[in-house]
Amino acid sequence: MGELARDLAEALDPVLWAERVTGHMLDPWQAELLRGDCRRVLLNVCRQGGKSTTAGALGLYVAQHEPGALVLLLSPSQRQSGELLRTVAGLYGADDSAVQADAQSVLRLELANGSRIISLPGKEATVRGFAGVRLIVIDEAARVSDDLYYSVRPMLAVSGGGLVAMSTPFGKRGWWHKEWTEGQGWQRIQVTAEQCPRISPAFLAEERATIGAWWFAQEYMCQFGETSDQVFSYELVAAALRDDIKPLEAAKHLTTARESEV
Ligand SMILES: Nc1ncnc2c1ncn2[C@@H]1O[C@H](COP(=O)(O)OP(=O)(O)OP(=O)(O)O)[C@@H](O)[C@H]1O
Ligand SMILES: [Mg+2]
Incomplete structure (x- = not known):
């Protein structure tokens, strides 16, 4: 296939592009x-399972094929943001028909077509100020704070980005568990080990015997375990909550008394 025909085919099918630059056959998900x-x-x-590779490939594909796209990659820490951008840079370097780079650093890649990929660490203050975001990809989402998640969502309000x-999973806590179990409007994809x-059955058997059932279920079987500081299970508390019961009078007095102390 000529280069032009290949570029055209890849512009129509991101999987062709991703398989060329990663050198892997993609998994179905x-x-x-x-x-x-x-x-x-x-x-x-x-x-x-291939999360970070996929996050990097998705961000880079959008940036290369949609001029002017702003792609934000979000991770819980500076180190992980750097790792994720390194994955992007690796894929970018493997693509012999990549759009030229205008600027590249450990946390960002700016392309000559006006697109930018910026890898942000999980501090709420550092993510404010971006507008017109085409795509936000969050890696290790269960460890990204609620503050950060709620501060990035508005960036999609005007742009209509993805x-x-x-x-x-990382226990039954936080926004990611909430969205996975009860959020509206999400497409959900689950992939166990x-x-x-x-990942071989022999390796999994060894892991199950070594790390114990709780960790095994979380790390390999996509299960949200009870967090270690929970006295009552998540299901027990959720089942006990009712909207039709008003707060106790005594509790109301207590709140009023506290407010008057301030
Ligand atoms: N489709 C694939 N075919 C072959 N190898 C793959 C494929 N996808 C990812 N890999 C490889 O699998 C390994 C793990 O990938 P990656 O780091 O993306 O996984 P992860 O889910 O982010 O892992 P972790 O949970 O440890 O963060 C890497 O060496 C990566 O190159
Ligand atoms: Mg990863």
Whole structure:
């Protein structure tokens, strides 16, 4: 295939592009994500399932093929943001028909077509100020704080951009667990280690015996475990909550008394 024909085919099918630059056959969920509209997607994927690779590939594909696109990659820490941008840079370097770079640093890649990929660490203060965002990809979403999540969502209000959040579970807590279990309007994709062709049954048996049932269920089976400081289970508390009961009179007096002390 000539280069022009290849570029055309890849512009129509991101999977062709991703398989060339990663050098891997994509797993079905990776292909589904790249071919989808990425409006609101949650991915509950096991450890080593390919989340960061997919996050980087998705961000880079959009930046290369949609001139002027602003892509934000979000991670819980500076170190992970740097790792994620390194993944992007690796894929970018492997693409012999990539759009030329205008600027590149450890946390950002700016392309000559006006697109930018910016990898942000999980501090709420550092993410404010971006407008016209085409796509936000959150890696390790379960460890990204509620503050950060609620401060990035408004960036999509005017641009109509997409939001993709991928993670392994981290207990029944936080926004990602809430969105996964009860959020509206999300496409949900789940991939356990048993569904990952690169993780062998023998390795999983060893892990199950070594790390114990709680960790195994979380790291490899996409299960949200009770957090260690919970006295009552999440289901027990949720089942006990009712909207039709008014607060106690005594509690109201207490609040009023406290407010008058201030
Ligand atoms: N479709 C694929 N085919 C072959 N190898 C792949 C594929 N997708 C990812 N990998 C490889 O699998 C390994 C793990 O990928 P990656 O780091 O993206 O996973 P992860 O889910 O982010 O892992 P972690 O949970 O540890 O953060 C990497 O070496 C990556 O290159
Ligand atoms: Mg990762």
